[in-house]
Amino acid sequence: MSKQSTPLASGWTLHLADGGSIPATVPGSSHIDLLAAGLIEDPYAGRNELDVAWVGRADWRYDTVLPNVPEGCEQTDLVFEGLDTVATVTLDGVELGRTRNMHRSYRFDVTGLARGGTPLSVFLTSAYTEAEALRERLGPRPNAYPVPFNYIRKMACSFGWDWGPTLVTAGMWRPVRVESWNTARLASVRPLVTVADGVGRVEAHLAVERTEPGEARPLLVTLEVDGVLATTRVPAGSTSSTAEVQVPDPALWWPRGYGDQPLYTCRVVLADAGTGAELDVWERRIGFRSVRLDQNEDAHGTAFTITVNGTPVFARGVNWIPDDALPARVTPDRYRHRLRQAAEAGVNLVRVWGGGIYEDDAFYDACDELGLLAWQDFLFACATYPEEQPLRGEVEAEARENVVRLMPHPSLVLWNGNNENLWGFRDWQWEDELAGDSWGEGYYLGLLPRIVAELDPTRPYYAGSPWSGSWDHHPNDPAHGTSHFWEVWNRRDYTDYLKDVPRFAAEFGWQAPPAYATLRQALPDEDLAPDSPGVLHHQKAEDGNGKLNRGLAQHFSAPATFDDWHYLTQVNQARAIATGVAHWRSHWPVCAGTVVWQLNDCWPVTSWAAIDGAGRLKPLYHELRRLYADRLLTFQTREGARVLAVDNQSPEPWAGNANVRRLQVDGTALAEETIAFTVPPRSVATFPVTTEIKDRHRELLVADAGELRDIALDCEDHEFAYPPAEMTLVPAPAADGFTLAVTAGTLVRDLLLQADRLAPSAQADTGLMTLLPGETRTLTVTGVSLSDLTPGALRAALFTVNET
Known part of the structure; x- marks a missing residue:
């Protein structure tokens, strides 16, 4: 009989300090359960985070009863994929073990103990208690924050960070299950995937756990990738094995923008060599690619x-x-x-x-x-x-x-x-x-x-x-x-x-x-x-x-x-x-x-x-x-002089002309030059810009190449003579929302439609954009219809540097 897995995802309760209990979610945490029961307010709202600080300082107990488990199996394990964090696990009052690490799984042998209706409890001690006790024993260590997260193997930012709240969680944060099996199981599979000279190689290193009756039985391991199979015999008593297949001409996996991402199913089957019965299966998707970190020393360093x-x-x-x-x-x-x-x-x-x-x-x-x-x-x-x-x-x-x-x-x-x-x-x-x-x-x-x-x-x-x-x-x-x-x-x-x-x-x-x-x-x-x-x-x-x-x-x-x-x-x-x-x-x-x-x-x-x-x-x-x-056009500086950087990270050469204009703030063109360029794939080229701003408070440089643009000023925004923004707005209904055509009557710098001010669900497809006089850009907004907007709402949701 193959390994059988029974999830323990329902029927849990969380016990409270006053002796009561509430339904619990697994995977989950005490914060999630208390929120669902209405016993704490949303810690993300207002300053509620401070009001729920006690949750992280408290100890908790989760209880359930085991479901019926398959009969006739030689071994039964209780598996926790993630316990957060300091836990004591008991089954029918018998301690199975203690944990102190959120970042690993735990497996307890419950053979002979696991029967339907058997009570299971998980006692969780506050992570603060564990960390502070260990700090007391080992002595203080420097830390960028005033909490001892470095003394416990738990998500460090649970204790607060310079972007995160202090919500010290406790619970079974990843799934829990009962596994029942005979003879042997795959404890781990470690596939070394390489590719060289057009051949993909998968070398699967296996760790096998056996039951006591299974010690004397030889096993078979079958590794399959893309229809290529290899079978290896595991002698009686052995707890490790290696299987290897070679895949001719595999399609390579590439990062986005460099090629496709073909994935191959890698399947390992463990079987009883005597009966041929399937005992366990491991299956993942893999990709053939090589990776190297270039750390060569050169004229620029390392x-x-x-x-x-x-x-x-x-x-x-x-x-x-x-x-x-x-x-x-x-x-x-x-x-x-x-x-x-x-x-x-x-x-x-x-x-x-x-x-x-x-x-x-x-x-x-x-x-x-x-x-x-x-x-x-x-x-x-x-x-x-x-x-x-x-x-x-x-x-x-x-x-x-x-x-x-x-x-x-x-x-x-x-x-x-x-x-x-x-x-x-x-x-x-x-x-x-x-x-x-x-x-x-x-x-x-x-x-x-x-x-x-x-x-x-x-x-x-x-x-x-x-x-x-x-x-x-x-x-x-x-x-x-x-x-x-x-x-x-x-x-x-x-x-x-x-x-x-x-x-x-x-x-x-x-x-x-x-x-x-x-x-x-x-x-x-x-x-x-x-x-x-x-x-x-x-x-x-x-x-x-x-x-x-x-x-x-x-x-x-x-x-x-x-x-x-x-x-x-x-x-x-x-x-x-x-x-x-x-x-x-x-x-x-x-x-x-x-x-x-x-x-x-x-x-x-x-x-x-x-x-x-x-x-x-x-x-x-x-x-x-x-x-x-893939392609970016920007003004840069080299040795004190302005240049135009033509950056081509695409797989194809980029050839064209960049038009550089010196404009007055009202849009009048004062000077212009054309820069012809050809840039190979995955390359950057820089070109001198001879056009110079004369009046730094009223002039700007604009570079265009196709749809790409960059703008340069020679002063800070608060020194520049921005005119009051003049815009014509033409909205039109569209699927799931509307479009908005914006035509600039003046230079409009960093125009932004904050669509969420129209409705919390609204989104615009465009961020900051700068329009020259006479230019039109069309935005698409979803999540709100024009009929839902009040007069003036669109204009009130538009912001520009000109008006601040």
């Missing part, structure tokens, strides 16, 4: 270039955080939707950040299908991590499990040791404070690379981000390896991005508030202002609003109203990221990637995200679509 199938890739990336502060709520459909949004913005790489989780397989499945390269951090972020037991054993166990779990995915191209910890040791006074205590270096430079080399030699490992490749260079040296750029935003204007040409910009970002409707839904009764209580509560960054305002003051006059502040901070965010991406992208192949902080949010908050916590697109998202398109 490269960091991801190469797929021998082709260097410019990484158009985004950083990913957990999409919900209550991660059990993230469904496969939600993963797919969010990642499709990334792909539609031109993204080809998603970095899973080290303060979150190893995401569900549904995340990586979507990356496989969409051609999104996945960079996976091991889960260490912004702190020193003790290397003593029990943490060291937990770190090794979770790393081994997740490397094996995720390695079938062709989208996964890089294992990264940590986020900012090597940098922090050198620059954040950690070295002196530690006074020789362990802090994680042994993980990043020892344990983790050994595990990856042993289990997954098909992929590169890198010790951290930022990291220069060795202690011979500063960890955040832009000339070597990966770099993070946080002095910009924290202390400097975004124009300072122009001072560096990094080998790989792995983190940089600029804040802006979420969409207006997102703020209004989170703060329904508040008189919104930049410093109103609720708005400030939904700003978690240290002096976040101060940095926003100082950033605005560099470029704009002080906003007179909240609406102006809200709009201008979003403009500033888009311009900041455009400055960095366009500059660094123009230096390809010296700079081999930009990974914007960040794609998504986990709740409604002012943050660096392009998609806010309610899933609404900020202007930055639309700007990323321009910046991450």
